[in-house]
Amino acid sequence: MVKIAPSILAADFSNLEEEIKQVSKAEYLHLDVMDGHFVPNITIGPLVVEAISDKTDQLLDAHLMIENPDQYIPDFADSGAELITVHAEACPHLHRTVQNIKEQEVKAGVALNPATPLTALDHILPELDLVLLMTVNPGFGGQKFIEDMLPKINRLRKRIEQNNLDIDIQVDGGIKPYNVDRVVEAGANVIVAGSAIFGSDDPGQAVVDLQESCK
Numbered sequence: 001m002v003k004i005a006p007s008i009l010a011a012d013f014s015n016l017e018e019e020i021k022q023v024s025k026a027e028y029l030h031l032d033v034m035d036g037h038f039v040p041n042i043t044i045g046p047l048v049v050e051a052i053s054d055k056t057d058q059l060l061d062a063h064l065m066i067e068n069p070d071q072y073i074p075d076f077a078d079s080g081a082e083l084i085t086v087h088a089e090a091c092p093h094l095h096r097t098v099q100n101i102k103e104q105e106v107k108a109g110v111a112l113n114p115a116t117p118l119t120a121l122d123h124i125l126p127e128l129d130l131v132l133l134m135t136v137n138p139g140f141g142g143q144k145f146i147e148d149m150l151p152k153i154n155r156l157r158k159r160i161e162q163n164n165l166d167i168d169i170q171v172d173g174g175i176k177p178y179n180v181d182r183v184v185e186a187g188a189n190v191i192v193a194g195s196a197i198f199g200s201d202d203p204g205q206a207v208v209d210l211q212e213s214c215k
């Protein structure tokens, strides 16, 4: 089953509780954590994740676009994140970082930037619950989907199937009702969408529309 993960990066932060309520039909809530170093933007930290965790039963999915994520993994797990995803590009000791996530008894994800090849997952794939394939360069919402990511998604799906693994493929960046069917067809099963949901007049309906487009 395909799951939708609204990215609150595109939400109205002055009205976050209301915004989150509107997208409660989505299975995940995607929380973009940016540090101004790994990516040029700065967003939220564990305090905000903790505040959100009191307001929803959705799976809280923390996407850490930060350098030195090991330093903060326990804080994000304590704050209520149930899936923690780190960037392969930010982790010189990726295996150790993934073990650090698992020690917190939360799901472990690894994200790859568009230009990072799937070989970055060699020796770590079986340890993962999720791979996040970025379909834009991370840092900002509202960017254009990079078409060249479709065969990358498909190659990863085939590799997961050939090895009999049970790993979600999440995609993030530029996903809209008009292209979501193609990322699902390629093999993605967790869909992050920011501006397509929170930029619409009715975010709740936008979640339902995306769910329909995935069928």
Ligand SMILES: O=C(CO)[C@H](O)[C@H](O)COP(=O)(O)O
Pocket: 007, 009, 010, 030, 032, 063, 136, 137, 138, 139, 140, 141, 142, 143, 172, 173, 174, 175, 192, 193, 194, 195, 196
């Ligand atoms: O990780 C992100 C940016 O780094 C965002 O989650 C992503 O860009 C979603 O926004 P949109 O759907 O508007 O492209």
